[in-house]
Amino acid sequence: MIETLTYEFPANEGVRQRAHVGVVASGNCEILLEPAVDGRSAIVVRTSVSGFGGTWQAVLARFFARNPVAVQIEINDFGATPAVVSLRLEQALESAR
């Protein structure tokens, strides 16, 4: 069962380009990040592990608190730990800036 979660965060910084990091593999995740147009961030998470909406919310809220970037993000998750997700988000951002 794939669970789909969506989140939105206020943002004010832009990024230069799109980025694709991570891999489709167990315990890992794939992240597509691209500049948003409307000054907000929108995130769609598709995860193979359901019941962790609160953890996703916390990971993303922390990321956008530190990096208020206006981006659209798609995450395809295959049971990645919060550490893997955070690292992939930071990596995607480093590549997009």
Place this chain on the structure above:
Amino acid sequence: MNQAWDTRRRRKEERLARIAGLVRDRRFEARDAVTVLQELIEPGDRLCLEGNNQKQADFLSRALASVDPARVHDLHLLISVIGRPEHIALFERGIASQVDFSYSGPQSLRLAQQVADGRVRVGAIHTYLELFARYFVDLTPDISLIAADEADADGNLYTGPNTEETPTIAEATAFRDGIVIAQVNRVVDRCTRVDIPGDWVDLVVVADKPYEIEPLFTRDPELIGDVQILMAMLVVRGIYERHRVQSLNHGIGFDTAAIELILPTYGERLGLRGEVCTHWVLNPHPTLIPAIESGWVRSVHCYGGELGMERYVAARPDVFFTGRDGSLRSNRAFCQAAGLYATDLFIGSTLQIDRDANSSTATLGRIAGFGGAPNLGSDPRGRRHSSTAWLEMTSSDEEIRRGRKIVVQLVETFQESGIPTFVERLDAVELGRSAGFPIAPVMIYGDDVTHVVTEEGIAYLYRARDIDERRAALAAIAGVTKIGLGADERRTQALRQAGIVAFPEDLGVRRNEANRTLLAARSVRDLVEWSGGLYDPPKRFRSW
């Protein structure tokens, strides 16, 4: 008054006399093993069984589990690792009713059940060196069952690379008139090397098959992920480079294997070769091969051997301790002593950490123990030699001062399947209570921990001025666990300014660099190549 002062010696002679008909030149036959044990062992004896975390006296433990419990019962078992099913059978059958041990990883669940059912009483869960020490004080064995590769006609034993704790058990038993029984893989005219003098050995039996041994320290680089590499980079920059750590111990695990594998790449680029990580106390980890081959490592002393590493170690006698026969000489007691007193740093992982940095791998329903970690992860108050790293742990400029061992806990904030590593309260507290232990089974006490490293950064706990600041530093790197979400962002900034917390960017660690191209070897096959074909991995690690 005519007091007898040699009762132990006479008791030993009486026991050995009972089996004289079954023994020739110290040897008895494998088929007589159960009878011999039944005749020699008396109810209530303290019996030390060599079941350490690698080599197992499994022939003798199987024989012991087959004795008649009507004759042999209520033994007090001394065993460093409860690792085999028949160890538990000793409790199930009533052969042993008390146990003192260090680790029970594979049998931790069944052990907890035996304790709950009242079949066995746990004296204490020790660290290895502590258990060995008690063999010489209040837990001296009456009988010991040990394992070796070879015996000669005089009872000399050869243990090859896997000497481990055999000499310690034999010494404690033999010199207080206990009975030492060795199972060997074969009898030879002349031992390849004498690891245990025949004087200490009473009886020898050739086992039905060679002793069991597990490749416990092999980690396949294939399974190391980017997060582990990021944490390894943090450790190298934020701890090894910063404190100039030269002597150290690495626990078992993928986290520390990642560190070993980025020394020849990342560490080399930082110009650290020869400056840090020169003297090691650890088993021959295959993942250390690239660092050794790149000239990082001056010495390695080992607790035990590692399957497949025999030829490689034998070919590197400048680095490893080896005998005249060429093979590794390991010794768990000396290596634990070395890890306690002679190393500047211990780094290892755990399953749970509380807000005061107490850590434990104990979880509800399992009595697992901790092996060497409590010893290696503790500050030796008796240390009197100084080093740069040791002195860095103190800020005192008093006339009289002491340094401190660097004790690092290296963890992801969550484990796979979403279980948080940072917890309000260790499961160990409830486990200890339900098992009736006088103290909770804590692996490493928080006041011994100087650094905690997660994917979020490093908490330099030794720099915290009080308990409140310590907790804040730990929370700052605890991610989105409940503890981490309690961190105050402004306070975290202040802690970063003060150098009590460091995030990757504070240390110049770039997350985009944290990927597998940084690993000097990315597979077991790469390790074999690094070793010039000398490393011979066990089958289960061969994918080609």
